[in-house]
Amino acid sequence: MTDLHETATNSYAPTIAAAPYVIRAEMSSDIAARESLLDVCFGASRHARTCQRLRDGRLPAEGLAFSVDFEGKLVGTIRLWHVDAGGRAAVMLGPLAVDPSLRALGIGAALMKHAIAEAAARGHGAILLLGDPPYYARFGFTPERMETLALPGPFERERLLALELKAGALDRARGIILPSGKRVRNTDAEFQPSALAA
Numbered sequence: 001m002t003d004l005h006e007t008a009t010n011s012y013a014p015t016i017a018a019a020p021y022v023i024r025a026e027m028s029s030d031i032a033a034r035e036s037l038l039d040v041c042f043g044a045s046r047h048a049r050t051c052q053r054l055r056d057g058r059l060p061a062e063g064l065a066f067s068v069d070f071e072g073k074l075v076g077t078i079r080l081w082h083v084d085a086g087g088r089a090a091v092m093l094g095p096l097a098v099d100p101s102l103r104a105l106g107i108g109a110a111l112m113k114h115a116i117a118e119a120a121a122r123g124h125g126a127i128l129l130l131g132d133p134p135y136y137a138r139f140g141f142t143p144e145r146m147e148t149l150a151l152p153g154p155f156e157r158e159r160l161l162a163l164e165l166k167a168g169a170l171d172r173a174r175g176i177i178l179p180s181g182k183r184v185r186n187t188d189a190e191f192q193p194s195a196l197a198a
Contacts, residue, residue, distance in 0.1 A: 020070070021068050021070040021075065021076075021105065021107060021110075022068065022069045022070075023066055023067075023076075023111060023114050024067055024068075024069065025063070025065070025067075026065035026067045026077070030074055030077075033073070033074035034067065034074060037074065037075070037076075037077060037097050037099060038077070038095060038097050040097075040099075040100065041095075041097040041098070041100065042095065046095070050130070050151050050152065050153035050154055051092065051130050051151065051155075053151075053152055053153055053179075054081060054151075054152070054177065054179045055081055055094075055179070056179075057183055057184050058082075058179050058181040058182065058183060059181055059182045059183070060080060060081055061080045061081055061082050061091050061119075061122075061124075061181060062122075064080035064091065064115065064118055064119060065077075065078075065079040065080070066078050066114060066115060066118075068098070068107055068110075068111060070099075070107075073099075075098065075102050076097065076099065076108070077095070077096070077097050077111075078095075078111045078112070079093075079095070080115060080119060080124075080127065081179065081181050082179070082180045082181030082182075083128065083178060083180055083181075084178045084179075085128060085149055085170060085173045085177050086149050086173040086174040086175035086176070086177065087172065087173060087174065088126070088169065088170055088172070088173040089124075089125065090124070090125065090126040090127065090128050090162075090169070090173075090177075091119055091126070091127050091128070092127075092128045092177070093127050093128070093129040094130065094131070096131075098111070109138075109139075112139050113139070115127075116163065119165060120165045124165055125165055125166040125169030125170075126145075126162055126163065126165060126169040126170050127141075127162065127165065128146070128149075128160070128161070128162050128177065129141065129160075129162075130151065130155055130156075130159050131159055131161060133158060133159065136161050139163065140163045141161040141163045142161060142162065142163075143158060143160060143161055143162075144162075145162045145164065145170040146160045146162050148173060148174040148175075149174065149175065149176075150176055150177065151176070151177055152176050152177070152178065
């Protein structure tokens, strides 16, 4: 969307206007577009990643799966999942994906803020993720509480991050992070990537 504004010399120059996009709850009708977006952002090998093991056969945490619409198209997604973080309940964030052509609009940051606020409102104590430390640090994520936790597969230690929503939520957390969310039933299959791969 282009907007013209008057400069100090009274000439007009094009600028990018604020993009109107909507963050909303994920719907079953989002499946194909979400999976296509994830393929574009992470490649076909995304199903083999360590964090995917925490999501396989599970449903996202209730009320914590969001999509972004922009001009009638799904352009962003974020989901959180219940995990047992070494004896402490938490949610694991991921994947976060935004259409590469629209990343300059701040959709990723807006999704992160929305997901964190919703997780806090629902009473969750901590959010974990595997991601780029400089990007996620601006939302309060650090590796500090994660030294005694590990993922069930290969991962880069410095990328395992946490945000405590309640002080002490990760106290005494030790061991392997394991999935703990609701398992997929046949009637829930439409929410899982494997349903599309069949």
